[in-house]
Every structure is written in C-alpha cells, then in structure tokens.
Amino acid sequence: MALKTPIEYVESLRALKVNAYIGNEKVDSPVDHPAIAPHVNTVSKIYELAQNPEHKGLITTESHLTGREINRFTHIFMSTDDLLCKIKMLRLLGQTTGTCFQRCVGLDAMNASYAISYEIDKAKGTDYHERFKTYLTGIQDNDLIVAGAMTDPKGNRTKSPSQQDDPDQYVRVVERRPDGVVIRGAKLHNTGGINSHEILVLPGTALKPEEADYAIACAVPVDAEGVTLIFGRQSNDDRKMQGSSIDIGNPRFGVVGGEVMLVFDDVFVPNERVFLNGETEFVGHMVNYFATWHRANYGGCKGGNADVLIGATAKVAQIHGVEKNTIVKDKIIEMIHLMETCYAGAIGASAAGYALPCGSYMVEPMMANTVKQNITRNVYAVGRLAHDIAGGYLATLPEEAAFDNPDIGKWVKKYHLCNEGDDVMERVKYGRYIENAASTTTLVEAMHGAGSPQAQRIVMLGLGNLKKKVGMAEAVINGDDDVLSLTIGGKLVSGKDDSEN
Amino acid sequence: MALKTPIEYVESLRALKVNAYIGNEKVDSPVDHPAIAPHVNTVSKIYELAQNPEHKGLITTESHLTGREINRFTHIFMSTDDLLCKIKMLRLLGQTTGTCFQRCVGLDAMNASYAISYEIDKAKGTDYHERFKTYLTGIQDNDLIVAGAMTDPKGNRTKSPSQQDDPDQYVRVVERRPDGVVIRGAKLHNTGGINSHEILVLPGTALKPEEADYAIACAVPVDAEGVTLIFGRQSNDDRKMQGSSIDIGNPRFGVVGGEVMLVFDDVFVPNERVFLNGETEFVGHMVNYFATWHRANYGGCKGGNADVLIGATAKVAQIHGVEKNTIVKDKIIEMIHLMETCYAGAIGASAAGYALPCGSYMVEPMMANTVKQNITRNVYAVGRLAHDIAGGYLATLPEEAAFDNPDIGKWVKKYHLCNEGDDVMERVKYGRYIENAASTTTLVEAMHGAGSPQAQRIVMLGLGNLKKKVGMAEAVINGDDDVLSLTIGGKLVSGKDDSEN
Amino acid sequence: MALKTPIEYVESLRALKVNAYIGNEKVDSPVDHPAIAPHVNTVSKIYELAQNPEHKGLITTESHLTGREINRFTHIFMSTDDLLCKIKMLRLLGQTTGTCFQRCVGLDAMNASYAISYEIDKAKGTDYHERFKTYLTGIQDNDLIVAGAMTDPKGNRTKSPSQQDDPDQYVRVVERRPDGVVIRGAKLHNTGGINSHEILVLPGTALKPEEADYAIACAVPVDAEGVTLIFGRQSNDDRKMQGSSIDIGNPRFGVVGGEVMLVFDDVFVPNERVFLNGETEFVGHMVNYFATWHRANYGGCKGGNADVLIGATAKVAQIHGVEKNTIVKDKIIEMIHLMETCYAGAIGASAAGYALPCGSYMVEPMMANTVKQNITRNVYAVGRLAHDIAGGYLATLPEEAAFDNPDIGKWVKKYHLCNEGDDVMERVKYGRYIENAASTTTLVEAMHGAGSPQAQRIVMLGLGNLKKKVGMAEAVINGDDDVLSLTIGGKLVSGKDDSEN
Amino acid sequence: MALKTPIEYVESLRALKVNAYIGNEKVDSPVDHPAIAPHVNTVSKIYELAQNPEHKGLITTESHLTGREINRFTHIFMSTDDLLCKIKMLRLLGQTTGTCFQRCVGLDAMNASYAISYEIDKAKGTDYHERFKTYLTGIQDNDLIVAGAMTDPKGNRTKSPSQQDDPDQYVRVVERRPDGVVIRGAKLHNTGGINSHEILVLPGTALKPEEADYAIACAVPVDAEGVTLIFGRQSNDDRKMQGSSIDIGNPRFGVVGGEVMLVFDDVFVPNERVFLNGETEFVGHMVNYFATWHRANYGGCKGGNADVLIGATAKVAQIHGVEKNTIVKDKIIEMIHLMETCYAGAIGASAAGYALPCGSYMVEPMMANTVKQNITRNVYAVGRLAHDIAGGYLATLPEEAAFDNPDIGKWVKKYHLCNEGDDVMERVKYGRYIENAASTTTLVEAMHGAGSPQAQRIVMLGLGNLKKKVGMAEAVINGDDDVLSLTIGGKLVSGKDDSEN
Secondary structure: OOOOOHHHHHHHHHOOOOOEEEOOEEEOOHHHOOOOHHHHHHHHHHHHHHHOHHHOOOOEEEOOOOOOEEEHHHOOOOOHHHHHHHHHHHHHHHHHHOOOOOOHHHHHHHHHHHHHHHHHHHHHOOOHHHHHHHHHHHHHHHOOOEEEEOEOOOOOOOOOHHHOOOHHHOOEEEEEEOOEEEEEEEEEEEEOHHHOOEEEEOOOOOOOHHHHHHOEEEEEEOOOOOEEEEEOOOOOOHHHHOOOOOOOOOOOOOOOOOEEEEEEEEEEEEHHHEEEEOOHHHHHHHHHHHHHHHHHHHHHHHHHHHHHHHHHHHHHHHHHOOOOOHHHHHHHHHHHHHHHHHHHHHHHHHHOOEEOOOOOEEOOHHHHHHHHHHHHHHHHHHHHHHHHHHOOHHHHOOOHHHHHOOOOHHHHHHOOOOOOOOOHHHHHHHHHHHHHHOOHHHHHHHHHOOOOHHHHHHHHHHHHOHHHHHHHHHHHHHOOOOOOOEEEOOEEEEOOOOOOO | OOOOOHHHHHHHHHOOOOOEEEOOEEEOOHHHOOOOHHHHHHHHHHHHHHHOHHHOOOOEEEOOOOOOEEEHHHOOOOOHHHHHHHHHHHHHHHHHHOOOOOOHHHHHHHHHHHHHHHHHHHHHOOOHHHHHHHHHHHHHHHOOOEEEEOEOOOOOOOOOHHHOOOHHHOOEEEEEEOOEEEEEEEEEEEEOHHHOOEEEEOOOOOOOHHHHHHOEEEEEEOOOOOEEEEEOOOOOOHHHHOOOOOOOOOOOOOOOOOEEEEEEEEEEEEHHHEEEEOOHHHHHHHHHHHHHHHHHHHHHHHHHHHHHHHHHHHHHHHHHOOOOOHHHHHHHHHHHHHHHHHHHHHHHHHHOOEEOOOOOEEOOHHHHHHHHHHHHHHHHHHHHHHHHHHOOHHHHOOOHHHHHOOOOHHHHHHOOOOOOOOOHHHHHHHHHHHHHHOOHHHHHHHHHOOOOHHHHHHHHHHHHOHHHHHHHHHHHHHOOOOOOOEEEOOEEEEOOOOOOO | OOOOOHHHHHHHHHOOOOOEEEOOEEEOOHHHOOOOHHHHHHHHHHHHHHHOHHHOOOOEEEOOOOOOEEEHHHOOOOOHHHHHHHHHHHHHHHHHHOOOOOOHHHHHHHHHHHHHHHHHHHHHOOOHHHHHHHHHHHHHHHOOOEEEEOEOOOOOOOOOHHHOOOHHHOOEEEEEEOOEEEEEEEEEEEEOHHHOOEEEEOOOOOOOHHHHHHOEEEEEEOOOOOEEEEEOOOOOOHHHHOOOOOOOOOOOOOOOOOEEEEEEEEEEEEHHHEEEEOOHHHHHHHHHHHHHHHHHHHHHHHHHHHHHHHHHHHHHHHHHOOOOOHHHHHHHHHHHHHHHHHHHHHHHHHHOOEEOOOOOEEOOHHHHHHHHHHHHHHHHHHHHHHHHHHOOHHHHOOOHHHHHOOOOHHHHHHOOOOOOOOOHHHHHHHHHHHHHHOOHHHHHHHHHOOOOHHHHHHHHHHHHOHHHHHHHHHHHHHOOOOOOOEEEOOEEEEOOOOOOO | OOOOOHHHHHHHHHOOOOOEEEOOEEEOOHHHOOOOHHHHHHHHHHHHHHHOHHHOOOOEEEOOOOOOEEEHHHOOOOOHHHHHHHHHHHHHHHHHHOOOOOOHHHHHHHHHHHHHHHHHHHHHOOOHHHHHHHHHHHHHHHOOOEEEEOEOOOOOOOOOHHHOOOHHHOOEEEEEEOOEEEEEEEEEEEEOHHHOOEEEEOOOOOOOHHHHHHOEEEEEEOOOOOEEEEEOOOOOOHHHHOOOOOOOOOOOOOOOOOEEEEEEEEEEEEHHHEEEEOOHHHHHHHHHHHHHHHHHHHHHHHHHHHHHHHHHHHHHHHHHOOOOOHHHHHHHHHHHHHHHHHHHHHHHHHHOOEEOOOOOEEOOHHHHHHHHHHHHHHHHHHHHHHHHHHOOHHHHOOOHHHHHOOOOHHHHHHOOOOOOOOOHHHHHHHHHHHHHHOOHHHHHHHHHOOOOHHHHHHHHHHHHOHHHHHHHHHHHHHOOOOOOOEEEOOEEEEOOOOOOO
C-alpha cells in the first residue's frame, strides 16, 4: 500500500456508494458532478504533489506509528517541526490552488482524537488510544481522506444540547449496543465531506455531566448506512453547472472547500471506531485541542490564498497600467502586511508549541487564537483592497459567453480591452478570480471557520491571565521586587513557578 | 399628463424596442425577463409611492419649470431643502426596497446638465440651457426614467482619452452634421439602463483642449438606433433564472441596481438633445458637479439599505436566541453608528449647500466627499458585522428547493430550525438576504460607484487647502493676530475675505 | 452694559475673591498665574473677536430675551440656524486658538436649564423658567463667563448616587431653607472654571425617585463662600511654570481647557438661582439635553483644532522637504477626511434640529451621538498620523533653553536644522505644538468629554429602533406593502405616523 | 571578571567623566540626577536579574567566543533558540519594568557589526571581524552597556548625506590617520546613552559609492574626548525633578528609554575600534541587518510593557467596580489580542530565522517587518483603550502633593475615592501610570523606533515578491502545472529552486 495517485483517488471515490444530494438532486457519483469537480481537483492536486520528490518531507513524512512514508495530512504532530511543516505545507497548497484544500479539519480532528484518547485511557483505563492508532494506521496506509465533522446545528444558541427543544440538535447516541453505538443528528459545514472516504465525528461543544449521550467521537465511512450528504449552495456556484471555464473564478479548484451537511439517521458505529463515549469531562478539552490547532492553520492556508489574490490584483493593476502608482503599491503592501501578520503568528504558534501527555505537540494557544482572530478581520480587509484596486468591472462584467456572442462579442471584447495586443480574456479571468475569491462564502468561511470571533476572544481572556497582569502592574508601580516568571502557553519559561496562582 | 402608475410604467417599457442582451441572449422584452423583474419592481415601487399622498412633498414635488407636480427624481435642486429632501427620500426608498433604486444617476446627471448648460451659455452665447429645459420638461411631464451614463471603458488608466490605443475607449463624436452629432463608444456600469426610457450621456473625465470630440453631453432614447444594452453578470444572479423565491435574497427588488453596458454604435443625436458639444473647458466642471451631488447620495440610499440589513441581522439574532447578548448588541450598535455617520454627513452636505450660477443648489463638496469615502469603508464593515452576527450558515445553507425535497427536506428543515414552533424558512430568508445584500457586487458598487476612493481623496486634498491650514498654525504658534476667516464650501462664512489667497 | 473688552474681562476676574488652588498652592489671583494665563488668553480672544465687526452675527447675536447684542456663548438656540452658527463659531475659534476655548459646557448647560425649567413649570406649576430667564439676562447683559459643572466624582461606577458608601459622591442638597438650599459635593473636569465668573451646576446622571436630594440645578458665583477650585495637573503643564515660550506647544492658548475640580463645602444657593430642585423625573431628560447638544459640538471645535494640527504637520513636512511625497500627502488627506467627517456630522445634526416645547432648538440626537463617537476614534487617529509624519524628534528634542545654551546651543541648533537658511526654532515650535496638541490630556478629553464612548452607544441603540428596522426587513423580504415612514430625530418626515409603535 | 552587580554598575558609571547635559544644565554625574535615575534603575534591574539563578539561561548565556557566562544583551545570536530567547527575555523585562530597558539597540548593533565585519573581510581581505571579536570579548567580560547610535539628524529628508547643505548632517570621517579616524556629526534618539559605558556608532542609511566618508562603524567610550551627551525633554519629565513618587507614572523605571543626542565634535577613534570604514557597498546591508533584528524586538518588549499597562487598566476597572462589565472585558481582550499578535509575530520571525555567512542568525525579515508595522498601530490602539477604560480622571487629576495638602487634601482624597476602605492613592498611582505609559513620548517611540512605518512598507514590497505572486495567480487561473516552490526568508523550503527568477 503506497501513496495514492490522483487517478487512484478519483477511482476510490467512484467506488463509494454514497447517499449524496447536490442541492435538491440525488447524485450517485458526486465525483463526476460539475459542482464537485473543482473540489476533487484540489484534493487530487495534493495527491499529485505528494508523488513529487521535490515536496518529499513537506507534503509527505514518515509515520511515527509505522515508519512508512505517508501524506502529512494523516500524520500526528510529533514535534514543533511537524507543526511548522504543517503551516508551511498549508501555505504552499494555498498558493498552488488558490482555495481551500479541505484536509485540515480531518487532520486536526485526528490529532485531537489521538491526544484525548490517550488522556482518557490514562484516567479511566479505557482502550480508546489503541483503537484510534489502529484506525489511523489504516488511514495512513490506505492514504485516505478523512473529513472532520465538528459543528452541530445548535438550535437555540443560548441553550445547551440537553436543553434544546429538539434533542437531535447535537449529534448524540440514541442506542448503545455491545458491539457499538447508534448515533443520530447532523453536522454542518463539513468541508470536503462529499469527496472524502471517512468522516471523523467529534463533539462540537463542551458538555455537562448529564449530557453523556452527546459525548461521542467516532469514525464513520461516508457511505455508511444512514449517512446522507447534502451539498450546500455557495456564492455563484450555479456558474459551475453551466460549463463555465472562466466565470467560476477558479475553475480548476473552486473558491471554497465544498461544504456539505451530514445527516446521521441512526447510524451504527462499531466499537473499534469509537474513540470517546460518554466521558463528558474530556469533551471541552477535546474541542479545545481541535480548535487550537485549527485556528493556527488559517495563517498558512489563507496566507497562501492571499498570495494568489494579491498576485491576481497586481496582475489587474498591470493590465490597467497602474502598477507603478504609489497609492496602488501602498495598498498592495497593506494586503501583504495583513496576511503576513497572520502567517507570522501561525509560525510563532507552531514554534512555541509544546508536548501533550501523549507525546504529540500542541501549538501555543494564545498565538493560535490571535491568528484566527486576525483572519476574521484581515481576510475581509484584503478582499476589500482587491476590490478597490481592481475596480468596478468586478461588479458589472458581462458573462463569459457574451465575449463570444456573434452579435455583441466584438463590443464586449472591445470595451474591456485596455491596451492593443492584450488578451481581453486575461483581464476577465483575473477579475472573475477576484470577484469569487473575495465573495460572501469565502469571507464567511474566514469569519466562522474554526470558531466565530467571539470564541477566540473568550479563550484569550482566559489565557491572558488578568490576575497575573494586575500583579505585574502592582509590582512595577509599588516597587515589589519579587521575581517575575515568564510563562508561554502555560509553560514556565523563566523565573519561579507560580502556576498554582 | 400626470404621474405614471406602476402599471403605466411597465407598459411604457414594453412599448420600447430596445436592442438588449441579457448575458449572452437577445431579449425582446427585458421588462418581463426574470433577471430584470426585480429592478423593474424597484422602480415601480417609486411610482407607487409617488401616487401615495402620504409621501407627497417627499417623493413628489413641484416643478420649478412648470409648477406641475412631478416625481422628485426629475427635479432640479432649487434650495438646500431640495437637497435635504433628496437625501431623506433616498433613505426612505432604501428602507423600502433594501436595494439600489437606480434613479440617482439620472437625477444628478440632469442637474449637472442643467447647471453646466447655463454656464456654457453665459460664457459662449450658446443655447444649451434652453434646450435642456425643454428636454427636462418633457421628462417631467411624461414621468420618465432617465439613466445617467457616465463611466467610459477607459482602456489604459494612465492615458487620457486621446492617447488610448483605441480612440473609442471614451464616448466621442465621430461625425458632426448640421442637425446633430453621431456618437460612438460605450458607457459601463449603467444602473437601471435596461428599464429606463432615456439615457443621459455625460463625459466621464476632464479633458484637454485638443480632446473636443470627447466633450459631448446628450440624451438618447434607450431604443435609439445603434444603441445596444448588455446586462452584466452579478453575484448569484443565476438564482433569478431558477424561479427562486428565497435564494435571491431580495426576490422582489434584487440586491443591486441592475447594471448594463451601453454600446453606442454610431448613434445619431439631434441637436435639441445635445447639451454640451466640444466645450472641453467645462467638462471637468461638469464631471465634478455630477460627482459631488452623487457622492452625498450614498449617505441616504446606503443608510436606508443598511437599516434593512441591520434589521435582518437583528432578526437572525432573535431567531438564534442571542439578541440580548451584550456583544451582539454592541456589534449592532457599531453597524448603526457606521451608517448613521454616513447619513449625518449627507444631511450636513445638503444643509450646507449653496447656489450655483444658474440658481440651482450644490451640496457642500468636502462633506459630500467624506460621505462617499466613508461609504467605501463602512459598507464593508457593516457587511462584515452582519456576517459575524448571522453565522456560518450564510456560507453552507442548502438551496431553497432542498427544503421541500421529498427525501431530504425533512432533515434540511429539522437541522436548520432553532426553536420549536419557528418557521424555518424565516431563518433561511433572512440568511439569504444577508448573504446577497453583502455580496461582492453590492460591495464593489459601494466601493466604486460615484468614483473610486482615490478620486475622493484627490478632491479632499484640494478642498482641504493646506496653505490656509499652515497659515492657521503659523498664526496660533507665532502669535499672529490677523483675523481668521471661516469658509465652508468655498464661501466666506465669517471674517474677512481672503479668497484671493 | 455692553460686550466686554478683553481687558475688562481680565479685570473682572481679578476682582473675584476665589478660593483657588493650583496644584498644591493657594493662589489669590489665578488670572495672573502662568498655569492659568493661556486659558485666560483663550477666553480673552473670544472677547476680542466679539468686538470685531467682521465676526458680528457669528460670535455675537441678538438676545431673544432683550433684543440686545450678546456674545453667542450666552445665547439660547432659537433656530436651526443658531445651531449651525454655533458649530461654525466653534470651528472658527478652534482654528484661531488651536485649543479648547472652554465656553461650550456653560452654553449647553444654560440651554438645558432654559429648556427643562420650562418643561418642569408646565408639568408642575413651578417658576423655574422665569427665574432662569432673569438669571440669563444678567449673564447676557454683563457678558459673563459661565462654567457648566456636570461630572460628579461617581465613586463606585456600578452604584447609583444613593447607594454609594459616601453619599457626597454626587452633589446633593444637605439643607433646605425657605430662602434657598445648601449643597455639598464636588464636580470634576470643570473646563474653564478657574477663569469664569459663574458656575452652573447640573445633575450628572439620571436619578431614581428616592434620590430627590441629588436633583439640583443651580447657579453659583465662583467666589461664593464654600466653593474651592483645585486646578488639575495636565500633560507637560510644568513647562508653563518655567517661562517657556515654545515647549508648552501652544504658549498663548495652551493645549486643553484648563480643568478644575470644584468642591462645594455646604454652599448656600438662594432660591432665585435654583432651576431644578427635587424633580427627579426631569433629571435624566436634562442630562440628555445637555449631552446631546454637547456631543455635536466636538465636530466644530475639534475640527478647528485639527485644522491647526494638520497645518502644523504640513509645515513640518515642508521643513523636512517631504511635503510632495505621495504617501505623506495621502496621510494628510486621511487627517482631513477623519475630521471633516466629524464636522459634516455636526452640521447635519444641527441642520436636522427641531424645536423643543420651550421653543428652543435641539440637535438631531442620532447624528450628534455619531459625531462624538467618531471623535473618540478620529482624534486619536489624527494625532497618530501627525506623529507619523512629523517624526521621532517629537520624542527626544532637547528643551528650549538648550538651544541658547552657550556650550551646547550651537550643536543643538546645528543638528536640528534641515536646510541652510531655515530658522531652526520654527521646526522646534511646530514639533512642540504637535507633541502637546496630541498628548494624553488632549486625547483623554476627546475620549471622555461629553460622555464616554459607551454612553453614546447606549443612546444609539435606543435611537436605532431595532424593532422598526426588523419591521423594514420583514416588509422587504416578505413582500409586505405597508407604507413605511421616515422619522428623523423622533419626528415624522414622511409616511404615516407609527410613533405609537 | 564576572557579571556585574547593580551596585558595581552604578559605580562604574560614576567613574566615567562624561560631558553630559540634562536639558540646559551640565551635569557631572548623571547617574545621580533625578532625570536619569529611573533609567539607571531599569538597567540595574537587568544586572540584578542576571544574578538570579532562576533566570540563568534566559538573561544570561554562554559566550560563543569564550565559553564564559555573559549577559544575553552582549551575546551574538548563534541559533534560532538565541533569537527566541531574546524575544522572551524582552517580554519578561518589559513585564518587570513596564518600560523601555534600553539595551536592544546596542545588542542588535553589535550583532550587525559582527555579521557585516565578517562579510567585508571575506570580500575585501580586511580584518574588521577579528577587531570586533576582540572588542566584544572585552564588553562581555566586563559586562558593559553598549548604546547603539544609528539615527543621524538627516537634514532635508529628500537629500542624501552628500547632498545636504551641511555635510555634518550624517556622521562622517573628517580625518584619516594611520592609527585611526576622526569623526564628526551627531546621532539622535540614543536610548540609554547617558547611562551606558560605550557607544557603538553605525551608519544610519544606505550610501552611494561617492559617500565613503559617511561609511563608518566604530566604538567610542561615552566619555571619550569630543563626545557630548544632551538629554532630551520628554512628556512630563519635569515631574521627575520635583521628587514625585507617583506622578511620574513609573517612578522606579520611568516611561521611556531616556534618549540623548550624541555630538561627536571631531572625536578620534583608534583603528582597533573601527569595524567598517569606507566600504559603502556594505552599508545598506548593515543598516538592514540591524533594522530587521530590531523590528522583531518590539513584539517582545512592547508586549511586556503592554502586559503591565493592561494590568494597570484592569486594576482601575476593579477600583471603579466595572471589571465584570462585558464591554470592559471585551476592550481588555482587544488590548490582549493586539499585543499578542505582535508577540506571536516576533516569535515567528525568530523561529524562522536562518544562518548568516558568519554563522550568526538573522530573523525572518518579512515577519520582523510585520511586527514593527503592527507596533506602529497597535501600541496606539492599546493606549487608546486604556484611556477609554480608565476614564477622564487621567486628564484632570490634581497633582500628588495636593493629596497631602492641609487645606484641600481631605477633599482631593474624598472625591477620588471609589469605595470606603480603598486606598485612594492606589487609584492615583494606576491612573498616573496609564497617563504616562501611553503618552506622546512613548507613542512616538513606538511609531519611529527601528524605522518609521514607511520604512517597513518599502521592505515588505520587496520581500513580497509581486512577480512571484503574479506567477502563482497565472498558474492557478491558467492551469499551469509547474511545481511551485515555497521560500521563506529567501530560503527554499520546498519545491524546485527558482531563486534565479
């Protein structure tokens, strides 16, 4: 069993018998559907790059379980270097595809399962960790795609899972059998779910002791009985159905991750695929592990996406003849600054990572949270600057086919050409890329993926340790000469340990 | 001849023989095409409100030319009260339709033509002003829609019209006849052009003396020979073709103004419809008049649109149960603050308006420019906050039809419901409204309509009068006791006149 | 009795027997103290301008009580034109002095007293309004300075006046006599208090019915028995004591308003000087009236101050040779934009003002609140840009005297000169102006004067009328064809009255 | 020779015969002058911490030259761990002192000298590197303070050194002797210069080939003949002269770095102290090395300073009773977020560092530049939020002595107390800390230290490599399947090397 080729990947998807709907229509082979093709292409691209010796060590690595070469998207982070390589890989893939490449959720969900299963076992004498390692070895050896499934529908946001009018608003166990559990509910916003092999279900929120039925982490094949995948509607996605080769913006790779809604209609999961089952006290911890890793990622992938967007914007400026204008350059600098800030934070969070009890590595959580918080602002700001520089034609350009229309094509071309000898379709393509790469779906993903902005702020308040900061102010102002300590990520760096405070 | 009813308006459009393309397809009766219907509805709504005595004096007013009651969108601003009423009307219509209602460009273009034709006549002994008054009287009496056509394709942005590789990149006169002129070129981004009766063509940029052929202002019926209208592609507009009643976001009124590209393929314009012809020295002035009025407008219309967007966002917060959350309220306050800032500026610019030589009124230009500059920032910020509050479902919601699908409809509904007893489609509708009201096309319109942000900044630098400000600093710091003067909009308010400085 | 000359003003201050402390020192004649001199100069400048026929109508106006010419700072706003003239006057004075000119608090406090005394009388049959008119006529005829006293010490911010550990944390009546009341407490942040003739005490917060003793509005001469004035310490104010003629930044007029703490140690106030006494239900209303007028002011005065700061910054850019640099110009444009936004809002709020029951005019409250909210941001942003452009010498420049030092003066001069032939002290002066005009005291005043930012936000939320906005969204989205109404400042502009909603 | 104790440090300063002026006054022993004492205390604190075994390895390290234990502020960065330890040390010291601790300029200047001297020697066969190592060994062994001297007066900013009206506007060699050089000129903004032992002079800007006389890097004892130190005036520094124990804000450590102007009046520097002399082609490189390291530092030191400021702000919120208010907490979160963003970037830049030719380590330059760029914004934003939360008393508080005044002390105390039992002076102290820690001098230092914001932007544009980004956009959009490469800090991370492009 070796790293799959892109063709093997596509064929392996075709072999699945998924129960999938694209919008309102049941589709037997989503992999061949135009709505899904760009997302399949994106994942195929990762398979392709993994075959390329020039990316060995970045896209691939050695499994700490088997010693075999695996795709890094199935790897457990065993060092800060692994954390750093992840961020660098994300940036490279962001640059290569100009879109979301879907695999981070599964990667971080696997890492959260690995770490928490170990901690539960230590505390409770369970054997989740071995189960998960066996599962993971299979994923690695078969080079499979695992989609993480985190976000529950949530119903009324002020109520906990057990308080909802409808108890199914969070995925839950409805039956426990000797050989496994039966789960019911749904998971929303599943990036890449429709072109993955496996779904790794994790709880989406911390739970109270009495909410044990909601405490379930388990793996489900995408074509398991009772699983339905419903592909969502996204900005301008109808253009994909029309055979557009330009107006999609990024026709090869699409402009987002291809999100599906997953419905679990009483799905049976055998014990060997269950990695947490009722241990409510570990759930908040697991959610937090996942979210912390995931928040740092955005500095990598969105950094890479922004490179492409900045490039497209600079290209339009060149076409318009304004690339040397000082103000245009200053706006492009601002785009660079905003996204490099996010990337720098992701590198910082990774470099400052530390070992978890199981031996795998966590990113520094304060830094990881700043990265995602900045993403919720800077991706918008960068999109706005792209609009500013590129100009009004983003909003009023006739559709692609009009450029070839026998009656009006000549005019549509003539009046969108900037310089004699230009290829007018180049201007159209870069404009359409910008239009779509900074569209509602893309922006909303940057806002709410890996947790809404307020989620990060609550974490920051806790990590910010105001009590300690007040103590610092007291020491400075009142001349207290106690030795201060420096702690990063909850770990003592220097000075005396005051962690009991 | 009286104010038209909505039905009369629609019938009057059907009677036109326009040469129109929607995307790639020739359409004989655009008024009945689903892509155009929302825009027709919006304008119809104005006709409807004009019939309503409760809005008499705001939506309608008395013509200063004939004394007859007319729609305010065909009125010349004869006082600061007229300027203020315009802004208030725009806000009300923005609130009523939640979208662009298309008529401001024509209104401001008519006002620019009225004012400049007077000034040319005074300087040159021409009779443009009388011509224009005759034309305008016809518009008022027939209650017609006039689309202003300003923006030329512009080719290479660093070159003036006469330097372009293709001389047609700016609309120009290609033939002068005793009875009129023949024009060639195109105008882009024509809001409402496809459901208007008339096009008022104005130059789009200041010109050099040798560019007299580009100095042309004239009126053309939309169905004049040689005119082609090409409707642009906009965010999610394909949904209109699918009979969507929800996913369009604002199914009745659409989410932007319905922009077309206008092509003038050697169109003859008789003299009585020509209002500037070769007088290059007045062109920059005319562009500036138009832009100044137009920039103030955005505080009205976008203020009204934002009211609806804020309302939709607050509604989603209610559905989610978080409307009393302090942070959610604070974000809504920010949305209010940002847009009321723009509205306050528009009111200020109008109240501080002053009479032009012809007797009509100009808004205070510094204030008008601040309004538009703030729009280019605040509309984005407001959209971002709407995304923040409404949540991730904006990006992944299944399409409307899926809610009624016999197989999956029950799940799509179940897992998007927040509270027992809610109508799930309400949540969908408000989400779709937000998705579309803060989409690329809408945002880009806010960025570039009435001039790109840099255009306003250049004007502000001129109006800011740094020489005078340096003088103020010198007077304060060096103890100079000269009497200072206060000038607003270039007019002396108090102190001695130092306008020669 | 006519308008005072500057000399008469200074002499009238010398005649007062105030109990004043400057810092830690009792000072019998504050008017002659170097800490106070700049603030006296500033007010003197207003007296001077009022004498100048070129400012007649702006700085002076006709009393609606007596028909006599008065200083506008003692005038009741009897029209929107009066509101507009106030803002314009503030901008002119801001430009003339480059600092706070202290008189707005008293002006707005007098207007609040005028309006509320009328409303109490109507409701309660009292005679406060006549008392106040008599008092005001004296102020107008004697051309006196009235300092408004609003802000109580407030103790614990989460407790109301009657809940405080110390009942004196809000000014209160400690004894009621047939001929008057005895008050105790303090008022903080009194701008201009030490060089005024009168103090107008108003409640600082809304009150509960049981807090009648805190419901007191009255006028007190600054030298009344029991009144103590304690001048605060402000940024770099020690430089004033050293005979500096440059390092103060604005040596003639100072850089803030000269704030004092007022202590009322059981001060007797005769009935004819009492304008509200126990009517708790009117107190919130009075505070709100005052704050609303006052918040709009900042667009005028800070706009004028910013003109000087921008001028000083542009001057430094000239001295450094960078005034033509595109980025420098763009930053100056941003400074202009930010402050003109505030000014435009103040003009808007004034133009949209409306009549109160007593016949005087209130500014439009939403707009007024946006102005102050923007001030709390934009003054900081403008100061930051001034720092950016002016450069690091703002932070490290040797003191003024060093430039004349026999040993080092030559070097200090040589190494701060930019071009041969420049006067190096010009560079120093403008740098010192910027240093001080954007210092902590100035910034904090912009932040907290007329209410802290959160105060404005709470008002905006109320005025924003979310219920109505939700209704608009419902109407647009659900196709409700009810006639909408436009209300501005709580007044119906168009459409049917739905104010009962 | 061992690490100095604080007392030894102070005595070593007393032994120097500096020619120093504080403002206008010649001072023989600056170390004992109240204007200098806080800055001496700050550096003493570092000596103290270096003695503490709990900080061994962070504040101290092992010299790569001698293997002896040295203070990290005299160490050459020999690994990314050294870069990381620097940032962590800066944060700890920022937390401990709440101010600038002065030693980073010298540290980075020494590192720049070490690296560039090596590179010159390699290219030119000179022996600068050995000279510098000898010099550095002496500094390490004697545990001395080295102040870096970078910023020249610069005269007209649009002219290069040789074009200035006055050739001394940049430090230059005026005489070359066999045994050394004579230099003339001045360096501004020298942090810590007055309480250091040595000055390390580096060029302040890139030079043209014909400007060899300006190409000089050398070390000068602070008490060398011809050197004059002139201490600058900073915000509220007069309070230090008055024996204030509170109003200074940070009485022990001061609120900035204690900047001096250094004058070199024909100072002889022997050859062994000269590390670059005429090699103009290396000067831009040297400036860039210094600036890049220095820009990353700000994430550490300002991060630590912000911890104290946030602590002081939270303390005031507690005193006022509002620490649980949701909006107050949200503003504190924002303060945390803004500064942790800078810290994360500094950690990222350090972790991504790479080896220079000499074997020492450079931080990743794009990230380092984003850090400083964010500092120029975020320090202002954090200061503003501190003002917002702390309230208006920052601007009007009476001076410290008034609290003990026999007449008014009781009132000043009474009316600044929030809760019975509080120590009113605590509220005063924290307020004064905030007032001074976010004052003009502090802010301007954050703006212009390590280069003005525009300097970072120019570097970012170069590092941003628009050509490569355009290529990425072309590859994505046009379907080019070339292998992309990832380069960070100019180093290939993955993919094929295209550095020749």
